[in-house]
Amino acid sequence: MHNIDIDLVEMTLDVTKYVINRITKTNPELGMPKKEEELKRLVGETITSEGIGGEKAFELWKDVLVKSTVPVDHPRNLAFVPASPTRSAIMFDLVTAASSIHGAFWMEGAGGIFAENEAMRWLVSLTGMPEPAFGVFTSGGTAANLSAMVTARECWRDLHEENKSKRGLIIASVGAHSSIKAMAKVIDAEILLVPSEERLTGEQLQETIQSLSETDRKRLFAVVATGGTTNAGIIDDLKGIADVCDKEGEDIWFHVDAAYGGGALAADSVRHLFDGIERADSITIDPHKWLFSPYDCGAVIYREPDLAKNAHAQEGSYLDIFKDPGAQGFNPADYQIQLTRRVRGLPLWFSLAMHGTDRYKQAIERGLELAQIAGELIKNNSDLELVRDPSLSCVLFRRKGWTPDDYRDWTYKNQREGFALVTPTKWKQGDTFETVARFCFINPDTTEEDISAILASMN
Ligand SMILES: *Cc1c(COP(=O)(O)O)cnc(C)c1O
Numbered sequence: 001m002h003n004i005d006i007d008l009v010e011m012t013l014d015v016t017k018y019v020i021n022r023i024t025k026t027n028p029e030l031g032m033p034k035k036e037e038e039l040k041r042l043v044g045e046t047i048t049s050e051g052i053g054g055e056k057a058f059e060l061w062k063d064v065l066v067k068s069t070v071p072v073d074h075p076r077n078l079a080f081v082p083a084s085p086t087r088s089a090i091m092f093d094l095v096t097a098a099s100s101i102h103g104a105f106w107m108e109g110a111g112g113i114f115a116e117n118e119a120m121r122w123l124v125s126l127t128g129m130p131e132p133a134f135g136v137f138t139s140g141g142t143a144a145n146l147s148a149m150v151t152a153r154e155c156w157r158d159l160h161e162e163n164k165s166k167r168g169l170i171i172a173s174v175g176a177h178s179s180i181k182a183m184a185k186v187i188d189a190e191i192l193l194v195p196s197e198e199r200l201t202g203e204q205l206q207e208t209i210q211s212l213s214e215t216d217r218k219r220l221f222a223v224v225a226t227g228g229t230t231n232a233g234i235i236d237d238l239k240g241i242a243d244v245c246d247k248e249g250e251d252i253w254f255h256v257d258a259a260y261g262g263g264a265l266a267a268d269s270v271r272h273l274f275d276g277i278e279r280a281d282s283i284t285i286d287p288h289k290w291l292f293s294p295y296d297c298g299a300v301i302y303r304e305p306d307l308a309k310n311a312h313a314q315e316g317s318y319l320d321i322f323k324d325p326g327a328q329g330f331n332p333a334d335y336q337i338q339l340t341r342r343v344r345g346l347p348l349w350f351s352l353a354m355h356g357t358d359r360y361k362q363a364i365e366r367g368l369e370l371a372q373i374a375g376e377l378i379k380n381n382s383d384l385e386l387v388r389d390p391s392l393s394c395v396l397f398r399r400k401g402w403t404p405d406d407y408r409d410w411t412y413k414n415q416r417e418g419f420a421l422v423t424p425t426k427w428k429q430g431d432t433f434e435t436v437a438r439f440c441f442i443n444p445d446t447t448e449e450d451i452s453a454i455l456a457s458m459n
């Protein structure tokens with residue numbers, strides 16, 4: 001299986017050709033999901049005792065399977081949070097895989113981890129957090145949020161013996177990402193959601209804390225603010241929230257989830273909206289969202305990395321050698337939930353090193369600008385109406401007179417035609433949820449014409 005033979009050389013050329021084709025295409029085909037039975041009918045048996053051969057398997061991939069996927073980097077894919085990895089980052093993702101590096105410990109991964117840390121230092125500098133703040137790349141925002149929440153919970157339990165037997169409580173807002181609620185379940189913490197989907201303010205947080213019973217106040221160990229809500233790009237009042245967390249005392253951990261919005265820290269035009277983020281205890285940023293990394297690459301940054309190490313470093317006789325002075329260096333496994341890990345910050349490092357940080361700023365500013373352009377086009381169209389002003393690169397708008405079914409049919413029609421992927425969302429107004437249309441811009445290659453054409457499809 002591992003012998004270098006002529007087939008392998010040919011396979012390598014085929015794969016390289018495919019990759020070059022794919023990453024130089026600015027308009028990849030927008031695939032459609034097919035039913036599992038239909039895919040099975042089209043590909044037949046793929047796992048057999050003899051193997052079907054690389055050529056055949058690759059053919060099935062190219063002719064059938066990839067066509068049943070939606071490229072996140074399509075310029076008219078404005079659904080959820082799309083992505084737009086740089087070509088250099090994608091190429092270096094191949095290099096990362098080919099280099100077979102175990103990214104958990106410095107002893108094995110030093111050169112790779114060094115490069116990751118170069119990129120991390122830039123990320124940390126965007127937050128303005130003081131020394132010794134530092135972080136680590138994770139599989140995504142969910143794993144980053146979980147790693148931060150575990151660290152917060154462990155710190156709180158270490159504060160008072162009685163906390164060890166208590167179920168912790170977290171405050172966030174309705175606009176917080178689903179992963180916050182899901183990860184609270186994982187750590188068996190209770191979560192209290194401030195009911196507004198608009199910007200969470202320090203005053204609202206203060207009122208919410210004041211409304212807690214004394215017992216509940218003693219269970220409160222973390223406040224999660226959002227630095228760019230996934231649905232609407234709203235940045236909570238980070239400064240006001242930091243003030244309240246400071247005032248409340250050392251038992252409150254202040255986490256900022258900027259998985260989507262964190263890229264905008266690099267954009268001078270909106271950086272001030274994040275003021276206060278430098279006072280967080282931990283921050284989540286997803287380079288695979290707005291920092292043009294391929295999947296999967298999230299990041300968690302800690303004000304005091306040693307606290308994360310106390311919470312996460314794994315013990316085991318087979319791991320002792322890594323603690324030997326001869327193997328000393330930064331061990332990514334100590335700061336998040338995963339042991340064996342891909343050196344997944346490497347593609348970001350290479351792309352940053354190659355292009356320089358200014359190009360990143362420009363590409364992010366373009367996403368912000370596209371949201372403003374879309375906002376103007378919507379204002380000038382009498383069939384359409386903004387639900388709220390564009391925030392970061394998110395635009396929520398309604399097509400006057402449409403029902404939820406109309407939005408759904410429109411989404412499926414555009415996707416079926418291979419034209420665009422734009423999905424509706426819900427926006428909370430008082431006690432009711434309204435179905436509305438939503439754009440999220442990431443890809444700097446999206447054009448004004450793309451936006452106009454999508455809006456015209458709502459006629
Ligand atoms: C996307 C997102 C997450 C989850 O990140 P994954 O990388 O999908 O795990 C968490 N928080 C926010 C604000 C997000 O936008």
